[in-house]
Amino acid sequence: MTAPAPFAEIWRGPFLESVHSGHAVICDSTGQIIEAWGDPTTVVLPRSSSKMIQALPLVRSGAADAFGLTTKQLALACASHQGAHIHVDNVGAWIKELGLTDDDLCCGPEESRDRTMRDGQIRAHESPCRIHNNCSGKHAGFLTLTRHLGAGPNYVAPDHLVQKACLEAFEDVTQETSPGFGIDGCSAPNYAATLHGIARAMAHYAAAPEGSAEARLHQAMRLHPELVAGEGRACTELMRACDGKVALKTGAEGFFIAIIPERGIGIALKAACGTTRAAEAALAALLVRLGVLDANHPATLKRINAPIRNWDGLTTGVLKPAAGLLA
Known part of the structure; x- marks a missing residue:
């Protein structure tokens, strides 16, 4: 197994204080590796980076059109x-x-990550609901597919028709037999694949013909970056910085994917330490490397060559992408 490659460096003054490492793969439209860092064969859980794959049966089944x-x-x-x-x-x-309610969502209640919403609920002595969960949109899709299939309510069970459809879609686009799954934070199964398999899937999306389920999903993400994540978040800010030409999706534990339709290219990366800042720095660096992101855009500079400040506002260090990712 190839060791993880350097992703990002933390400098404090003249000292290299720490290094984040990981694995990254860029695939072309045929699923072949263009470039790779670390080990493309490492088996990963893509976490929320696989949501567009989990949404694939929603469109392929006809449920999306049936429900308008x-x-x-x-x-x-x-x-x-x-x-x-x-x-x-x-x-x-x-x-x-x-015709459903918050109780029909299986994702569990989560405190809103939006300060305005969260503070308003605290002042009103309101408890967070399932709809505030960051995955509630995915689960609304699951519920729509459940209704379309006439299936039972426990749609997150691995043997449920919805999750069977998700596994079929996952193995189709990764072109791999999944070795298994872990249960995600929202209670749904999250299927494993090699990092190459996930990058291959993203390249498949990038090369998908107009009107296909895959194209409809990445186009929706690129049309509405504010809905995919939110203000201040890397997915939203970097998609805007790429002028809507790239679909991006983060995942827990340092995962990130990119879909670049104009180039028929897919990217998948995993920070070995599971650190978000390492994954964001690596992803931004690769987008700059590929020429789809301006190195000097404010959204880019929040993730690469970003100043680290202390509580008094003093710049105490800098987050730099590893040199091997940029050139």
Whole structure:
């Protein structure tokens, strides 16, 4: 097994204080590796970076069209959102259209990650609901597919028709037989593959023809970056910085993917330490390397060559991408 490659460096003054390492793969439209760092064969759990794959049966089955889902709803089905009003209100309207309530969501209640929403709930002595969960859009998609299939309510069970469809889609686009799954933070199975398999899947999305389920999903993400994550988040800011030409999705424990339709390219990366800042720095560096992200864009400079400040506002260090990722 190849060791992880350097991803990001933390400098404090003249001292290299720490180094984050990981694995990254860039695939072309045929699924072949263009470039790789670390070990492309390492088996990974893509976590929320696989949400557009989990949403694939929603579109392929005809459920999205049968229920008249909009591009906003498709974007939310792929989202790890902040739980801001823009997210909660849209998901709430969606499940209401299904004749369902917050209790029908299996993702569990989560405190909103949006300060305005969270502080408002605290002042009103309100408890967070399932709809505030960052995965509630994905689960609204699961519920829609459940209704379309006439299946039972426990849609997160691995043997449920919805999850069987998700596994079939996952193995189809990764072109691998999954070795198994872990249970994600939202209670749904999260299937494992090699990092090459996930990058291959993202390249498959990038090369998908107009009108296909894959194209509809990445187009929805690129149309509505504010719904995929939220203000201040890397997915939203970097998609805007790429002028809507790239679909991006983070995942827990240092995962990140990119879909670049104009180039037919897919990227998957995993920070070995599971650190978000390492994954964001590596992803931004690779987008700059590929020429789809301006190295001097403010959203880029928050992730690479970003100043580290202390509580008094003094710049005490810098987060730099590893040199091997940029050139």
